[in-house]
Amino acid sequence: MGIYLSTPKTEKFSEDGENDHLRYGLSSMQGWRSTMEDAHAAHTDLDESTSFFGVYDGHGGKVVAKFCAKFLHRQVLKSEAYAAGDIGTSLQKAFLRMDDMMRGQRGWRELAALGDKINKFSGMIEGLIWSPRSSDGKEQADDWVFEEGPHSDFAGPTSGSTACVAVIRNNQLVVANAGDSRCVISRKGQAYNLSRDHKPDLEIEKERIIKAGGFIHAGRINGSLNLARAIGDMEFKQNKYLPAEKQIVTANPDINTLELCDEDEFMVLACDGIWDCMSSQQLVDFIHEQLHSETKPSAVCERVLDRCLAPSTTRGEGCDNMTMILVQFKKHAQSSAPPEEHSSNEQVESKPKQERSET
Numbered sequence: 001m002g003i004y005l006s007t008p009k010t011e012k013f014s015e016d017g018e019n020d021h022l023r024y025g026l027s028s029m030q031g032w033r034s035t036m037e038d039a040h041a042a043h044t045d046l047d048e049s050t051s052f053f054g055v056y057d058g059h060g061g062k063v064v065a066k067f068c069a070k071f072l073h074r075q076v077l078k079s080e081a082y083a084a085g086d087i088g089t090s091l092q093k094a095f096l097r098m099d100d101m102m103r104g105q106r107g108w109r110e111l112a113a114l115g116d117k118i119n120k121f122s123g124m125i126e127g128l129i130w131s132p133r134s135s136d137g138k139e140q141a142d143d144w145v146f147e148e149g150p151h152s153d154f155a156g157p158t159s160g161s162t163a164c165v166a167v168i169r170n171n172q173l174v175v176a177n178a179g180d181s182r183c184v185i186s187r188k189g190q191a192y193n194l195s196r197d198h199k200p201d202l203e204i205e206k207e208r209i210i211k212a213g214g215f216i217h218a219g220r221i222n223g224s225l226n227l228a229r230a231i232g233d234m235e236f237k238q239n240k241y242l243p244a245e246k247q248i249v250t251a252n253p254d255i256n257t258l259e260l261c262d263e264d265e266f267m268v269l270a271c272d273g274i275w276d277c278m279s280s281q282q283l284v285d286f287i288h289e290q291l292h293s294e295t296k297p298s299a300v301c302e303r304v305l306d307r308c309l310a311p312s313t314t315r316g317e318g319c320d321n322m323t324m325i326l327v328q329f330k331k332h333a334q335s336s337a338p339p340e341e342h343s344s345n346e347q348v349e350s351k352p353k354q355e356r357s358e359t
Contacts, residue, residue, distance in 0.1 A: 004313045008032045014298040019044040021330055022051060022168065026296025028323040029305045031273070034312050037062040037232035039069035039324040048074060053325050055181050060159035066114040066178055066231035068098055068163055087167050088255040095163060095223035095253045096244050098231045100210065102156045105149035111157060160232030163253070164195055164269055176253040178229040180272045182278045185339060191284040192339040195254050198229040212239055212338045214248035217250045221248060255319045258339050260329060267327045273320030277308040287326065297326045
């Protein structure tokens with residue numbers, strides 16, 4: 001089977017939900033791709049005052065995206081930083097923790113349960129796993145219990161996933177992103193990016209890649225991966241002299257914090273299958289048009305997916321898996337300045353500063 005099907009799979013998985021502060025709809029579609037490698041998470045009530053939304057775009061397989069959808073929000077909840085009210089730090093730790101959790105026998109077992117096919121002779125997840133003879137073997141003591149077994153030295157999957165997550169608590173919105181899935185907010189009809197696409201040719205990414213011993217060829221790391229940050233992709237994270245955030249590819253997310261206001265209408269989280277076809281502003285404009293005649297958020301998402309689906313595979317754009325979450329805000333704080341797109345490695349509060357939106 002090639003990378004594309006002869007006809008696209010246009011069946012969609014869609015759902016809607018709401019609480020006192022927001023309503024959301026989501027939809028995902030396999031499209032022209034031979035497999036579906038996107039995953040998502042939507043929890044309106046992560047706790048009594050917090051909502052969690054995430055999109056995960058897998059590459060090389062679906063297991064890492066599904067692993068993140070299953071476990072990342074749970075790790076956020078378990079963090080001491082989260083209990084102390086520091087959502088940004090809890091998100092950063094959860095992103096990095098995914099890589100740790102996918103190693104060893106327990107990680108292998110969880111990935112195998114989420115995978116497509118296991119070779120009954122070797123016990124390996126076919127086409128997804130790369131396992132050198134051994135690693136340091138240092139196990140962090142927590143409730144992710146160490147397991148003995150034939151895959152105790154498993155160093156993690158070669159497949160990987162982007163992760164773009166939004167946490168809403170009262171009037172605070174915190175976005176964490178690793179990869180090229182994207183979060184965009186509409187404020188008075190204007191699109192503002194709350195995440196940055198992590199491509200290898202960005203100067204800050206290029207510098208880390210080269211310092212860690214990698215190279216960039218034709219826009220791809222080591223001629224292979226076209227993302228500078230991702231969860232998984234363990235073969236790019238093997239420098240034992242560097243911390244996780246300085247590896248060739250890192251799961252370390254950018255964090256952006258924003259105070260919501262009455263002018264904020266909705267937020268979109270979507271994988272790059274959408275952004276390959278529409279700019280942030282084009283998508284915001286399209287959603288505004290659809291909301292004139294459609295009140296169900298998932299139906300609006302479905303129309304976006306149909307709008308982006310290519311008529312054929314000749315060009316490539318519109319041929320990817322597509323996943324989108326639309327979150328509409330019911331009520332906010334009194335006022336706020338335009339959001340600022342986050343563009344550094346560190347967690348920062350958004351300052352009152354005008355940004356130029358993507359058009």
